[in-house]
Amino acid sequence: MRKSVLAEPKETCFGCGACEQICPRMAIRMCADLEGFRFPRIDPDLCVECDLCIRACPVLMKNRDSILNLPKQVYAARNKDPKMWMHSTSAAVFPIFAQAMLAQGGVVYGCAWTGDNLEAAHIRVDHERDLLRLSQSKYVQSSTGKTFQAVRHDLERKLPVLYSGTPCQIAGLRLFLRKEYARLLTIDLLCHGVPSPVMFSAYVAGLARREHGPIADFKFRDKQISGFRAYVSYLCPNGNRRFRLAGLEPYLYGFYRELFNRESCYRCPFQQSNRAGDITIADYWGLERHHPELADWNRYGASLCMINTPNGLCWTSKLEAAAELVESTIEYAASSNPALRTPPESHHRPALRGEIYRELQAHGFDWIAARYLRPRFVWLHRLIPARLKNLLRLLRRNQ
Numbered sequence: 001m002r003k004s005v006l007a008e009p010k011e012t013c014f015g016c017g018a019c020e021q022i023c024p025r026m027a028i029r030m031c032a033d034l035e036g037f038r039f040p041r042i043d044p045d046l047c048v049e050c051d052l053c054i055r056a057c058p059v060l061m062k063n064r065d066s067i068l069n070l071p072k073q074v075y076a077a078r079n080k081d082p083k084m085w086m087h088s089t090s091a092a093v094f095p096i097f098a099q100a101m102l103a104q105g106g107v108v109y110g111c112a113w114t115g116d117n118l119e120a121a122h123i124r125v126d127h128e129r130d131l132l133r134l135s136q137s138k139y140v141q142s143s144t145g146k147t148f149q150a151v152r153h154d155l156e157r158k159l160p161v162l163y164s165g166t167p168c169q170i171a172g173l174r175l176f177l178r179k180e181y182a183r184l185l186t187i188d189l190l191c192h193g194v195p196s197p198v199m200f201s202a203y204v205a206g207l208a209r210r211e212h213g214p215i216a217d218f219k220f221r222d223k224q225i226s227g228f229r230a231y232v233s234y235l236c237p238n239g240n241r242r243f244r245l246a247g248l249e250p251y252l253y254g255f256y257r258e259l260f261n262r263e264s265c266y267r268c269p270f271q272q273s274n275r276a277g278d279i280t281i282a283d284y285w286g287l288e289r290h291h292p293e294l295a296d297w298n299r300y301g302a303s304l305c306m307i308n309t310p311n312g313l314c315w316t317s318k319l320e321a322a323a324e325l326v327e328s329t330i331e332y333a334a335s336s337n338p339a340l341r342t343p344p345e346s347h348h349r350p351a352l353r354g355e356i357y358r359e360l361q362a363h364g365f366d367w368i369a370a371r372y373l374r375p376r377f378v379w380l381h382r383l384i385p386a387r388l389k390n391l392l393r394l395l396r397r398n399q
């Protein structure tokens with residue numbers, strides 16, 4: 001481990017945490033670098049070079065293709081219950097599997113806001129009342145903490161387990177476990193890259209300053225006012241929810257332009273059609289082109305759902321019971337979703353990326369937002385009088 005991992009270029013580590021969690025000597029700790037991304041740090045005095053960490057590492061594994069599967073079924077999907085669309089990022093396909101897992105006495109792992117400062121971390125949920133914490137994409141790298149160890153413990157106690165996460169996290173979990181479990185269902189998201197926790201907390205700290213107190217919750221897609229993708233929202237210290245136009249938020253501007261990605265995301269080997277999870281969920285971009293009869297789904301978000309393994313196929317009856325499904329193809333889905341098809345060598349790393357992180361450290365988020373993250377037509381928004389904006393919001397809400 002000492003030699004191999006220390007010799008690995010930092011750009012390739014996904015930060016999944018499998019090495020830290022598998023080390024029997026607790027010789028590895030995930031520590032944040034200056035940009036805020038977590039990397040393994042090895043204590044040479046504790047390391048006995050057993051190589052378990054090397055075998056659990058999705059970067060160092062020799063035959064990555066052996067853990068990836070080409071989807072067997074591809075669907076445009078949405079939850080049959082419209083109330084669920086409002087809580088979720090796309091069309092609430094994740095909660096279908098999560099509820100079914102809890103109904104059969106299992107447990108669900110996924111990403112939630114934790115701590116006082118909105119830290120994204122994986123948590124274990126064993127009761128329906130906590131499931132909502134996992135809904136909504138948190139567009140920042142989540143810490144897997146000790147959840148791989150907890151999954152192994154649950155599986156050894158014969159509990160059915162659902163684990164959802166980015167493809168590199170799912171690959172890390174599967175290598176950590178070192179064997180297949182029929183009781184484990186893995187769901188990976190299509191993911192084009194994760195920003196650092198430090199970038200997100202710097203952004204939220206700015207909001208907290210403006211609101212004169214801590215921000216208690218953040219939704220990257222709040223569909224209440226105007227459906228899919230128009231607004232982000234957060235909970236102010238006075239308990240009110242504040243809505244802001246997503247198109248004008250500097251954090252989202254940087255996220256969608258991949259200005260904040262972890263370095264390994266720019267050469268991510270998991271951005272392809274072969275998948276690490278039993279099931280893959282995502283937005284169905286380009287739905288109106290390939291399935292024009294479903295174009296109105298876009299109002300509150302449409303999901304792509306792919307079933308990749310025989311284990312995943314066992315769950316199709318649950319999906320059919322709770323979702324509207326229309327058969328689709330991987331070619332259709334990939335044509336508008338780069339996270340499903342980008343070969344690593346053609347990834348685009350924006351030239352500004354390094355500069356932005358350096359200047360974040362030197363000057364803070366508001367400074368980089370003003371300099372690099374200004375949506376082009378922001379001034380048009382300023383021309384609309386506040387009263388008119390409020391009226392438009394009210395009209396949309398009552399539509």
Ligand SMILES: Cc1cc2nc3c(=O)[nH]c(=O)nc-3n(C[C@H](O)[C@H](O)[C@H](O)COP(=O)(O)OP(=O)(O)OC[C@H]3O[C@@H](n4cnc5c(N)ncnc54)[C@H](O)[C@@H]3O)c2cc1C
Nearest residue numbers: 088089090092093094110111135136138164191192282283
């Ligand atoms: C960083 C990131 C990048 C993404 N990029 C793309 C993309 O390029 N193209 C695309 O089509 N879809 C992308 N997605 C997926 C998409 O945003 C939705 O998460 C997905 O469609 C599921 O929606 P849903 O309505 O079924 O689930 P919801 O009910 O909204 O549940 C959200 C699910 O995402 C998981 N999750 C949330 N945040 C994180 C996180 N930070 N790390 C790991 N797991 C998380 C939760 O555990 C839960 O399983 C991305 C998601 C993330 C977190």
